[in-house]
Structures are given as C-alpha cells and as structure tokens.
Amino acid sequence: MKRQIIIAAIALLFCGTAMAQHSETNNLFYHTFRTPQSGDLNAAFFPNKNTFYLRLPGLGLQFGSPVSLSDIVRNQGDTLTVIDLNKALDALRDNNRIHFDADINLLGFGLKIHNTFVTFNTRIVTNFNLGLPVSIIDAVSHGNVDANGNAIGEVDILNGDILNTTMYGEIALGGGHRFEPLGLTVGARVKYLWGILNVQSDNTRAVLNTSDNFETIDVDLYYQFQASSIASFDTNGKMTSSVGDMLNIFNGNRGFSFDIGAKYDMGPFSFSLGINDLSAGIHWHKNVSTVTPRDGHVLLSFSGEDATSMLHGGKLNTDSLVAYYQDLFKGIRPATGEASDYWYSIPTKINLGANYNFAKMLRVGLLFHGQFDRGLLSKGNRFKHDLGNNITNTFRFNTTLSVGANIFNWLEVTAGNSFVYDGNHFDAINPGVGIVFTPATIFQIYLIGDYVSSIYLVEAQSFSFKIGLNLLFGNGGASRILQN
Numbered sequence: 202m203k204r205q206i207i208i209a210a211i212a213l214l215f216c217g218t219a220m221a222q223h224s225e226t227n228n229l230f231y232h233t234f235r236t237p238q239s240g241d242l243n244a245a246f247f248p249n250k251n252t253f254y255l256r257l258p259g260l261g262l263q264f265g266s267p268v269s270l271s272d273i274v275r276n277q278g279d280t281l282t283v284i285d286l287n288k289a290l291d292a293l294r295d296n297n298r299i300h301f302d303a304d305i306n307l308l309g310f311g312l313k314i315h316n317t318f319v320t321f322n323t324r325i326v327t328n329f330n331l332g333l334p335v336s337i338i339d340a341v342s343h344g345n346v347d348a349n350g351n352a353i354g355e356v357d358i359l360n361g362d363i364l365n366t367t368m369y370g371e372i373a374l375g376g377g378h379r380f381e382p383l384g385l386t387v388g389a390r391v392k393y394l395w396g397i398l399n400v401q402s403d404n405t406r407a408v409l410n411t412s413d414n415f416e417t418i419d420v421d422l423y424y425q426f427q428a429s430s431i432a433s434f435d436t437n438g439k440m441t442s443s444v445g446d447m448l449n450i451f452n453g454n455r456g457f458s459f460d461i462g463a464k465y466d467m468g469p470f471s472f473s474l475g476i477n478d479l480s481a482g483i484h485w486h487k488n489v490s491t492v493t494p495r496d497g498h499v500l501l502s503f504s505g506e507d508a509t510s511m512l513h514g515g516k517l518n519t520d521s522l523v524a525y526y527q528d529l530f531k532g533i534r535p536a537t538g539e540a541s542d543y544w545y546s547i548p549t550k551i552n553l554g555a556n557y558n559f560a561k562m563l564r565v566g567l568l569f570h571g572q573f574d575r576g577l578l579s580k581g582n583r584f585k586h587d588l589g590n591n592i593t594n595t596f597r598f599n600t601t602l603s604v605g606a607n608i609f610n611w612l613e614v615t616a617g618n619s620f621v622y623d624g625n626h627f628d629a630i631n632p633g634v635g636i637v638f639t640p641a642t643i644f645q646i647y648l649i650g651d652y653v654s655s656i657y658l659v660e661a662q663s664f665s666f667k668i669g670l671n672l673l674f675g676n677g678g679a680s681r682i683l684q685n
Contacts, residue, residue: 228601229615229635229651230667232556232566236637236647237311237671240320242552243475244388244462245377247311247318252675256309256322259647259669265300266662301329306669309373313675316379320390324371325397332363364402364426365576367545369483370395370450375460384466389459396454396483398430399545401577422499426492427540429454429485442488456483458547469559475552482575486542493538546575551598564605566617571598599631613637617651633665645671 230238237254240246248254309322372395377388407422431447431454434440446452458480464473549572556566574595603617619631633651640646651665 244460255672257670259306261304261667263302263665299331303327320375330365368397386464394456395450429489433488477550482546491540548574
C-alpha cells in the first residue's frame with residue numbers, strides 16, 4: 202500500500218508538466234537541507250537541528266521575458282548580425298508579458314522549543330508586469346494591409362492591459378508543531394501587508410485610421426491608469442507627504458494574507474504541501490488617482506511635413522521642429538483625478554513536494570509549483586464579477602526535479618531542472634544550481650540560481666537568483682545529517 206501511495210504521488214507531480222506556464226520562482230530552496238528560507242515556501246518547514254536562527258538581509262531577483270536575445274537578432278554569415286523581426290513576432294504572439302520581481306529580506310528569526318517552533322520575518326517585495334505592444338510591431342512590419350495585400354482602413358495598434366506594478370512590505374509571524382509519533386508537521390503563518398505603490402492600466406487602446414487616398418493618418422488613442430502610493434503630490438508634482446506619514450505602516454494601504462503547510466515523513470520518504478498567500482490582497486485607499494487623456498481621448502492627425510520648412514540656409518530650424526513636436530504631443534496631455542479605493546490581489550502559490558533521502562547525506566526531490574494571480578479584485582463599489590476584462594486571471598505552474606548533497610559538513614550543493622509547458626511549447630531545459638556555505642558552524646551564506654530557461658545565455662528567457670546570510674544557533678549548525 203505504501204508503494205502504491207508513493208507511485209501515485211509522484212505521478213501526480215509529473216502531471217503538472219502537461220499544463221505549465223513559465224513561472225518565475227526559486228524552487229531549489231524547497232529541498233535544501235538546512236536553510237531557513239525553505240520555510241518561505243512551506244510554513245511547516247524549520248531547520249530542526251537548530252534551536253534558533255537569525256535571517257540577515259538578503260536579495261532575490263526573478264525575471265521572465267517572452268523573447269530571448271536569439272529571437273531578436275541572428276548571425277548572417279561570419280560578421281553580419283541582423284534583426285529577425287518575424288521570429289520575435291512569432292514568440293510575442295504566444296506571450297507578450299515581461300515579469301520582474303525583487304524580494305529584499307530585511308530581518309527575521311526562528312525559535313524552536315522541543316517540537317514547536319515560531320518564526321518571524323520582514324521583507325520588501327516588488328512585482329513588475331509589462332505587456333509588450335505586439336500590435337504596434339505588427340503594424341510597423343506589415344503596414345495597413347492584410348495577408349492578401351488588401352488595404353485595411355482601421356488598424357488596432359494597441360489594446361489591453363499593458364502595465365501592472367506593485368511594491369509592498371510584509372511582516373510575517375508563523376508557527377508550527379511536529380507530532381512526533383505520527384511523523385507529521387503542520388504550520389501556519391499570518392502576514393501583515395503594507396502597500397507602498399500600485400500602478401495599473403485599466404484600459405488602453407489605440408486605433409490607426411488611413412484615408413482612402415493614404416494622404417492622412419489618424420490615431421485615436423485612449424488610456425487609463427490607476428495608481429495608489431504612500432506619497433501624495435500637489436498639482437505641480439511636488440510631494441506633500443511627510444516622511445513620518447509615509448513610514449507609518451499602520452496608517453496606509455494594508456491587507457493580510459495567510460500561509461498553511463504540512464509535511465509527512467514516512468521512512469526515507471517525505472511528502473509536503475504548502476499553500477501561501479491566501480488573501481484578498483491589499484486594500485489601496487491612500488492617495489488613489491486615475492490618469493486619463495485631458496480631453497477624454499486623443500486624436501492625432503498626420504498629413505506629412507514639408508522638410509524644407511525645417512531648413513533655413515542649409516541649417517536645421519529647431520524652432521519649427523520643436524513646434525511640430527509640441528503640436529504632436531499636445532493632445533496626449535494627461536489629466537489626473539481622484540479615484541475610488543480598490544483591492545488588488547497577491548498571487549496565491551501552491552507547492553506540492555516529495556523527496557527521498559539517501560544515507561542522510563543525499564536528497565532527491567520533486568516539486569510541483571503553481572501560482573494563481575487574480576489581479577484587480579474590486580474597484581470602488583464594483584466587484585470582480587462586474588469588472589469584465591479588467592480582471593487578470595492567470596495560472597502558471599511547473600515541476601522541478603532536484604538533487605541536494607552535503608559534500609562536507611560546511612558545504613551543501615544542490616542542482617535541479619524545471620519542466621515547463623506554457624500552453625504552446627514544452628520546455629524541458631530550465632536548470633538551476635545552488636551552494637550553501639556554513640564555514641564557521643553558525644555563519645551561513647547561500648547563493649542559488651534557479652529556473653534559467655536555457656544553458657545558453659542568448660536563448661535564456663527567465664532566471665531566478667537569491668543571495669543572503671543566516672546565523673544558526675543550537676546543536677548541529679554544521680551537521681551533515683538532514684535538517685528539515
């Protein structure tokens with residue numbers, strides 16, 4: 202029966218590769234031997250051979266792009282490098298989002314008394330998501346003609362959600378308990394979220410119209426951005442908030458989220474489940490504003506420009522050139538107005554793991570990671586079922602196979618590979634590697650690079666990197682036996 206359970210669990214983890222999308226996360230921490238950072242992925246994890254740890258400042262970066270350098274440029278012959286626009290467009294049509302996340306750990310600690318542990322941590326998180334305007338590149342590449350060469354009078358050059366960025370602080374308090382006779386550990390964590398900045402594009406559209414004789418080109422543009430931050434500004438752009446007001450974490454944009462986790466040990470096997478950031482997100486109500494065109498929408502008309510009017514005596518007439526661009530951009534002047542409060546979600550993560558320990562020094566692990574992003578949840582008195590296309594719902598996941606070894610009692614090395622299917626293409630090569638030094642029993646340095654989408658730099662579309670310091674106290678800070 203045990204063997205059937207094990208086989209079923211491993212099969213379930215591999216099923217995740219059939220539907221995965223690119224997910225910028227650092228999975229190698231999950232099965233490390235003794236880093237406290239593994240607890241960030243599962244609230245039931247704690248370095249059991251240490252009675253106390255101190256997390257010092259650390260930095261994590263994650264990046265994902267729909268195109269790589271090799272999708273944009275290619276070599277032609279021995280010396281010529283050319284831009285391959287068609288190849289880049291093909292890649293962008295499947296996915297046109299750029300993701301950039303930064304995680305700055307400030308200070309944290311953990312305390313274990315017998316089979317019960319308590320954890321505390323503080324950090325700053327930044328998420329940046331940019332949609333590349335594929336339609337603009339298409340219009341430049343193909344003009345206003347269809348596949349059959351027929352003229353198109355109206356060309357959609359920009360449409361949809363192009364920008365979402367969030368910065369927030371997090372204060373996390375957690376705890377857990379190991380039920381020794383059962384081999385079961387459970388944990389939970391509550392997080393206070395302090396919103397620093399949120400900017401999102403609610404609706405952006407630009408339509409290009411050409412006249413029948415192609416003598417004029419009109420662009421009809423509309424944009425709408427919503428923003429909230431801890432800082433307030435007057436109409437002249439001067440900041441009016443005091444430093445004390447901006448640093449008051451309990452009087453601003455705020456929210457709560459919750460983590461739950463469990464781990465079950467069955468001989469050399471271990472199975473675990475962690476669900477992080479169960480939450481309605483952050484309630485943004487401080488200094489909320491919208492930015493829209495001053496005249497409701499922007500209508501730009503181009504009918505060509507006589508180049509001779511910009512030249513005088515063989516020299517460029519800068520006054521004429523400046524006037525031309527002033528007229529060109531006059532219509533897109535923004536107007537800022539107050540807006541209603543809103544809720545914006547923090548992505549919910551699911552981590553389902555299994556590992557096998559060899560001789561208490563070598564560990565093979567398998568991890569399914571999923572991430573669900575609900576985006577904008579409510580806006581003023583309107584809730585998500587009324588917002589239509591303003592809601593961003595995405596679910597991306599992958600499966601990571603990893604191996605970790607305590608080579609010496611002061612050195613741990615871990616390596617892994619993530620299997621990804623983004624809905625269009627299967628990607629089997631996404632390697633990662635990490636090193637954990639504990640040279641002086643209590644002093645620990647970790648460097649982990651994960652989810653590099655290609656071993657060739659010019660083909661890489663994503664990566665994750667973390668570096669930081671820990672201090673470990675208690676018995677076994679540098680022991681070679683398993684820690685989690």
